[in-house]
Amino acid sequence: MSRHNRKIQLDAPAATRTVRFLxxxxxxxxxxxxxxxxxxxxxxxxxxxYGNFEINTTMLQSMVENFNxxxxxxxxxxxxxxxxxxxxxGTITRLFLDGNKLRGEVAWTNFGQELIKDKGYRYLSAEFxxxxxxxEEPHTEHGPTLLAAGLVVRPCIKNLDRVELSESExxxxxxxxxxxxxxxxxEEINVEKLLELFRAALANKKLSEQAISKWVETAKKVLEGTxxxxxxxxxxxxxxxxxxxxxxxxxxSVPNVTVNTSTGLTxxxxxxxxxxxxxxxxxxxxxxESKKAANVKLFTEKVNGVDGLSDGVKTKLLxxxxxxxxxxxxxxxxxxxxxxxxxxxxxxxxxxxxxxxFSGHQGAMGSVVLASGHNVNAxxxxxxxxxxxKLTSSFSNKSIRLxxxxxPFVDKVLTLFDGQYNQQLNREYKVLNGEEGSxxxxxxxxxxxxxxxxxxxxxxxxxxxxxxxxxxxxxxVTQVPYEExxxxxxxxxxxxxxxxxxxxxxxxxxxxxxxxxxxxxAFNVSNEMMHFTRVSGVNWDxxxxxxxxxxxxxxxxxxxRLANEMLRISDSFGAVxxxxxxxxxxxxxxxxxxxxxxxxxxxxxxxxxxxGNPVGSTNNPIVISFGGTEIAAFDGSGTQxxxxxxxxxxxxxxxxxxxxQTGEVVxxxxxxxxxxxxxxxxxxxxxxDLPADTKxxxxxxxxxxxxxxxxALMKDDRYESPNFLLMSNTLNDMCTNADQFVVSLxxxxxxxxxxxxxxxxxxxxxxxxxxxxIDLGDERILMGxxxxxxxxxxxxxxxxxxxxxxxxxxxxLNGTKEAYGEEYNAIHTPKPLADRYTSVVVYSATGx
Numbered sequence: 001m002s003r004h005n006r007k008i009q010l011d012a013p014a015a016t017r018t019v020r021f022l023x024x025x026x027x028x029x030x031x032x033x034x035x036x037x038x039x040x041x042x043x044x045x046x047x048x049x050y051g052n053f054e055i056n057t058t059m060l061q062s063m064v065e066n067f068n069x070x071x072x073x074x075x076x077x078x079x080x081x082x083x084x085x086x087x088x089x090g091t092i093t094r095l096f097l098d099g100n101k102l103r104g105e106v107a108w109t110n111f112g113q114e115l116i117k118d119k120g121y122r123y124l125s126a127e128f129x130x131x132x133x134x135x136e137e138p139h140t141e142h143g144p145t146l147l148a149a150g151l152v153v154r155p156c157i158k159n160l161d162r163v164e165l166s167e168s169e170x171x172x173x174x175x176x177x178x179x180x181x182x183x184x185x186x187e188e189i190n191v192e193k194l195l196e197l198f199r200a201a202l203a204n205k206k207l208s209e210q211a212i213s214k215w216v217e218t219a220k221k222v223l224e225g226t227x228x229x230x231x232x233x234x235x236x237x238x239x240x241x242x243x244x245x246x247x248x249x250x251x252x253s254v255p256n257v258t259v260n261t262s263t264g265l266t267x268x269x270x271x272x273x274x275x276x277x278x279x280x281x282x283x284x285x286x287x288x289e290s291k292k293a294a295n296v297k298l299f300t301e302k303v304n305g306v307d308g309l310s311d312g313v314k315t316k317l318l319x320x321x322x323x324x325x326x327x328x329x330x331x332x333x334x335x336x337x338x339x340x341x342x343x344x345x346x347x348x349x350x351x352x353x354x355x356x357x358f359s360g361h362q363g364a365m366g367s368v369v370l371a372s373g374h375n376v377n378a379x380x381x382x383x384x385x386x387x388x389x390k391l392t393s394s395f396s397n398k399s400i401r402l403x404x405x406x407x408p409f410v411d412k413v414l415t416l417f418d419g420q421y422n423q424q425l426n427r428e429y430k431v432l433n434g435e436e437g438s439x440x441x442x443x444x445x446x447x448x449x450x451x452x453x454x455x456x457x458x459x460x461x462x463x464x465x466x467x468x469x470x471x472x473x474x475x476x477v478t479q480v481p482y483e484e485x486x487x488x489x490x491x492x493x494x495x496x497x498x499x500x501x502x503x504x505x506x507x508x509x510x511x512x513x514x515x516x517x518x519x520x521x522a523f524n525v526s527n528e529m530m531h532f533t534r535v536s537g538v539n540w541d542x543x544x545x546x547x548x549x550x551x552x553x554x555x556x557x558x559x560x561r562l563a564n565e566m567l568r569i570s571d572s573f574g575a576v577x578x579x580x581x582x583x584x585x586x587x588x589x590x591x592x593x594x595x596x597x598x599x600x601x602x603x604x605x606x607x608x609x610x611x612g613n614p615v616g617s618t619n620n621p622i623v624i625s626f627g628g629t630e631i632a633a634f635d636g637s638g639t640q641x642x643x644x645x646x647x648x649x650x651x652x653x654x655x656x657x658x659x660x661q662t663g664e665v666v667x668x669x670x671x672x673x674x675x676x677x678x679x680x681x682x683x684x685x686x687x688x689d690l691p692a693d694t695k696x697x698x699x700x701x702x703x704x705x706x707x708x709x710x711x712a713l714m715k716d717d718r719y720e721s722p723n724f725l726l727m728s729n730t731l732n733d734m735c736t737n738a739d740q741f742v743v744s745l746x747x748x749x750x751x752x753x754x755x756x757x758x759x760x761x762x763x764x765x766x767x768x769x770x771x772x773x774i775d776l777g778d779e780r781i782l783m784g785x786x787x788x789x790x791x792x793x794x795x796x797x798x799x800x801x802x803x804x805x806x807x808x809x810x811x812x813l814n815g816t817k818e819a820y821g822e823e824y825n826a827i828h829t830p831k832p833l834a835d836r837y838t839s840v841v842v843y844s845a846t847g848x
Contacts, residue, residue, distance in 0.1 A: 018129050018147070020082070026116055026124045026151065034093070034107050039126040039149065042100040052513050058322075059144040060102045063128060066145045067095040071132065078106060080115055082127065082150035089115055089151055099288075102126075102146075112151065121151035191223055194236050201240055215243050291326040295333045299324055302337040306344070313344045377429035378418045378450070385447050385543075394544030400455055400551070409468035410457045416472055417453060417796040421446045448543060449799050449821075456551035456797070461767055462559050465566070465724055467790040474794040474826075476610060479511045482790075482830045485719065514828035515609055516794050519561075521553060522820040523799065554797060554821070556771035561827050563726065563774045564603070566789050567782055569829040570837030571602040571651070571680035575620055580674045583624075589669030592657060594646075595848065598679040599654030600841055603775060604633075620678040622648065624656075626670045634659050644668055652779040652841055653848055684710050684840045689847075700738035703842065708762045710783055710838045718835050725766045726782040731842060732768050735761065784837040789829040797823035 026037050042060065045053045067076065078090040089112030094105040108116075115121040132145035198219050202212045222235050303309075303317050317340040324333060386402050394400050406414070418425065424446040457463065471478045485507055496502050578598050586594050602620040609615055624631040624646050634645035640661045649655045656675075658666050684706045690699055707725070714720045727735075760766055764783065769776060776782060798821060805816030 018127055020125050020127050020150075026122060033113075034105060036103055036105050037124050038098075039095075039102045039104050039124065039146070040128070041102065052511075057097075057100065059130075060097055060100075062142075062144040063102060063146045064095050064097060066132065066142050067092075071134070071142045072145060072147065073134070076146055076148060078112065078124070078149045078151060080111075080121065080150065081152050082125065082148070084148070087111055089121075092146075092149070095146065104149075115151050120153050123152050125150045125152045191232065194223070194232060195219055198236060198240055198243075202243060205244055215239075288326040292324065295324045295326065295328055295330075296321050298330065298333050299337050302334065303340060303344075306341050309341075309344045317341070317344050378422070378425040381425060381429040381447050382450060382454075385451060388540045389451070389544050389547070392541045392544035394541070394548050399548035400544060401458065402455070403458055406454060406458050407463065407468075409463060409470075410454060412470040413457060413793050413796045414450065414454060416470055416793065417450055417798065419472070420796065420798065421449075425450070448547065451543075451547050452550045452554065452799070452821075453797050455547055456554040456558070460555050460559060461770070462562050462726075463791070465726065465767065465784070465786050465789075466562055467787040469790065469792045471792050471794050474516050474792070474824075477513050477515055478792050478794065478826050480514050480790045480792065480826075480828050480830060481509065481511055482833060484508045484510055484832055510830070510832075512828065512830040514790070514792065514826040515607055515615060516824050516826050517608065518610060518822050518824050519557065519797075520820050520822040521557065522818065523550065550799075550821075554823075558791075559769065559771035560774050562789065562791060563769055563771070563776060563782075565827050565829060566726070566784060566837060567651075567775050567780065567839065568603050568605055569789065569831075569834045570682055570782060570784065570839055571600060572605075572620060572678075572831075573682045573834035573837070574680075575602045575678040576681055577676070577678050579676045581676070582673070583675050584670055584673045587626075587668045587670040587673050589667055592665050592667045593649070594656040594658070594675070596654035596656070596675065596677060596679075599652065599848075600680045600683060600780075601648065601651045601654045602678040602680050603648060603651050621676075622646070622656075623676040625674050626668065627672045631658075634661075634663065636663065638662070650777060650779075651775055652777050653843060682835075682838050684838075686840055686842050687845045688842055689844050697737055697739045700735065701740050703735060703840070704738055704740055704761055706840045707764075707781065707783065710840060711762050711764065714783070714836075714838060720785055720836050722764060722783045722785050722836075722838075724784060724786055725761060725764050726776065726784070727766065727768065727780070728774075728776060728778050729768045730778040731781060732766060734842075735766075779842050781840045781842065782837065783839060788833050788836045789827065792826045792828075793823065794826070795822075795824035797821055 026035070040055060040060070042055050042057055045055070066072065076092040076095075077084065077088040078092065080086045080089055088109055090106045090108040092104045093107050096103055126146065126149045128144060128146045130144055132142045132147075134140050134142070195216060199212060199216055202215055207215075219236060219239055222239060223232055299321055300318060303314055306314075309317075320336065320340050323336065328336075389395055389400065390402055392400075395402055428445055428447050467480075494503070576598075578596070581597055583594055601622070604621045605619040607615040622633070626644070631644055631646050632640070634640070634647050638661075642661050644658055644660065644666060647657045647659055649657045658668050660666050686703050686706045688699075690696060711722055714722050800819050800821070802817035802819045805814055805818040806812060807814045
């Protein structure tokens with residue numbers, strides 16, 4: 001078609017990556033033409049098509065600024081169910097932020113009032129785009145921009161935590177719903193249920209029982225005389241929001257409510273109540289904003305008051321003001337400012353050195369840091385240390401390996417350590433070479449700590465099975481990249497005729513959010529050990545033994561966490577819930593082990609942030625009840641109240657044990673008891689019991705066939721190619737007893753190594769676990785695709801300064817030193833990748 005014959009349609013095009021957010025109910029007073037509505041709020045959400053999705057304050061501020069600037073080029077209208085052709089129901093005349101909510105003032109048309117009052121269009125669904133680009137040259141990007149809003153009727157709710165709406169079949173954007181509104185629109189509940197949920201919400205905020213009782217009494221007064229269920233839910237939602245808001249600043253402040261004995265809560269009482277609630281919320285918001293503003297001012301003044309930093313560097317440092325909250329103390333703000341100032345001085349130093357011709361950068365105390373990130377002196381120190389350790393008995397008996405080269409991931413983690421302890425490593429290098437005096441005998445050398453990391457990670461074969469990375473910039477969370485394959489489902493095997501639509505296929509790149517957690521291990525070392533590990537006058541044999549011990553402990557913890565995560569995510573795929581299974585017959589006062597009817601059992605999983613707060617709900621929970629009272633899981637903290645707790649001792653066979661608060665095994669005697677759990681179906685079962693007239697060697701060939709069938713299932717049904725097996729050494733040895741490994745009967749693709757260990761089955765290399773306490777046990781063989789689970793290190797493992805140790809019983813000094821090591825990491829598997837694992841359960845039907 002020639003340029004002069006083009007047909008140009010001037011209707012507004014459909015924006016890409018559009019987000020619709022159902023925020024709140026809408027009402028219009030009879031005597032007013034305008035009202036203020038909630039359009040959206042901050043929060044983290046989930047949409048099956050796009051994964052995790054976040055609305056933050058910066059996005060809301062951009063919408064307000066773009067509205068005021070008129071970047072969309074027209075008024076922002078409210079229509080009926082996102083159908084602008086039906087006409088405008090109202091016009092948004094003002095947009096503003098109210099705490100974490102985006103609010104707007106709307107001038108309603110008669111059409112809009114009729115929809116709200118008479119047609120049942122009671123909810124507002126806002127529509128915005130993450131990055132609006134103008135259609136006129138030069139096509140400026142404006143960021144998050146509000147496009148419109150629609151009045152909609154009651155939506156179809158799929159769940160309460162993260163909700164996908166299905167308003168329009170042809171809408172391809174992200175559709176979200178406010179969780180507060182989702183609760184309002186949830187399943188029908190009575191007054192008692194409302195009060196129960198209200199009490200639970202207050203209990204989660206750690207309010208005192210006295211304050212909770214006052215709030216519950218207030219709630220009862222509010223609900224008295226109100227029979228309309230929607231009004232009950234609205235009243236309770238507002239009351240709960242206020243109670244939770246006041247819990248931080250005034251936990252014991254509860255409004256007084258006047259109730260008419262015959263009619264319940266009076267109209268004046270309702271007005272007075274909500275005036276009080278709104279006033280309390282406004283005061284808390286004002287106090288919060290004032291405190292945050294004061295903290296930001298303190299931070300800004302401290303950074304700007306530093307001499308020697310350029311304006312460009314100061315601007316970069318001041319960007320961290322976004323991290324400041326009203327909850328931060330003055331000391332915390334000062335600490336953040338000090339950390340940023342230190343970073344700024346390093347940036348200035350690097351800039352000056354670059355101008356002088358240095359290709360690397362200068363570290364603390366004049367030590368040069370290579371472009372790779374390693375301290376030059378640290379590398380020389382590590383080389384000298386390994387030369388000495390190779391002369392020790394620990395190296396001779398292979399307790400430590402001291403390999404010349406390391407995996408790229410291990411090198412990255414060591415780079416993190418070198419950057420953090422640059423100054424200390426530089427000084428230790430000088431001490432070992434006689435340039436400075438001896439180190440204090442109360443300090444565990446940093447060269448020793450570095451060697452523990454190197455030895456632990458380098459001897460960890462499970463790292464070959466996962467995606468490894470470092471993220472030194474991560475604080476609370478990190479992003480895990482992954483790929484999802486989109487199978488080709490086009491018509492006619494991809495043949496497309498003139499002007500026909502072209503079907504899509506390929507790989508979609510996505511990101512999943514993982515929470516950083518601190519992995520901490522405490523060590524107790526004798527003073528004699530400390531003496532022998534000083535940098536000056538080192539007893540290298542003592543070093544070698546201690547490096548071997550510490551590295552083994554660190555290795556076992558990481559291996560256990562990685563293996564258990566791989567098995568857990570595998571079991572979660574296609575898991576089937578088992579509800580209220582009767583277990584009373586097993587709790588006769590003599591039995592200490594409970595066996596579930598179905599197995600294997602999926603281990604429950606709860607995500608926590610760095611402070612230990614749960615994030616979201618528990619996946620595949622186990623709920624055990626004795627006589628209607630729920631039995632909690634034993635956490636081993638020693639702080640649980642006296643009582644009975646459960647431990648999932650063997651998920652493969654469904655074994656559960658009961659203990660008291662100290663961990664001592666108990667045998668409950670209960671006449672009424674139930675258990676709810678999830679059974680894994682992503683498995684094949686192999687009964688090791690020998691059939692009649694069958695030799696073990698022949699029977700074990702069936703186990704190899706089970707592995708082959710799981711491999712075929714993954715390739716044919718899931719279009720995934722597994723490339724490893726993971727099992728215990730016991731199972732590894734059992735598999736090698738199969739007839740198939742006899743030379744005369746051997747089949748291609750299955751083989752043993754030179755030491756007789758299982759090497760591969762059906763072409764899949766076999767790995768053995770080398771750590772205790774792994775859920776795989778001696779009953780499970782895990783099959784999977786490498787790189788599915790990720791292991792991200794944000795801060796390398798480091799042992800802190802030593803402190804005087806004391807006898808735990810008497811509190812007396814006992815001639816030891818104590819310290820703990822910590823590593824900040826995230827072990828995570830994106831849920832869409834769960835089908836890249838499967839397993840085989842090896843068990844004895846008669847033995848269970």
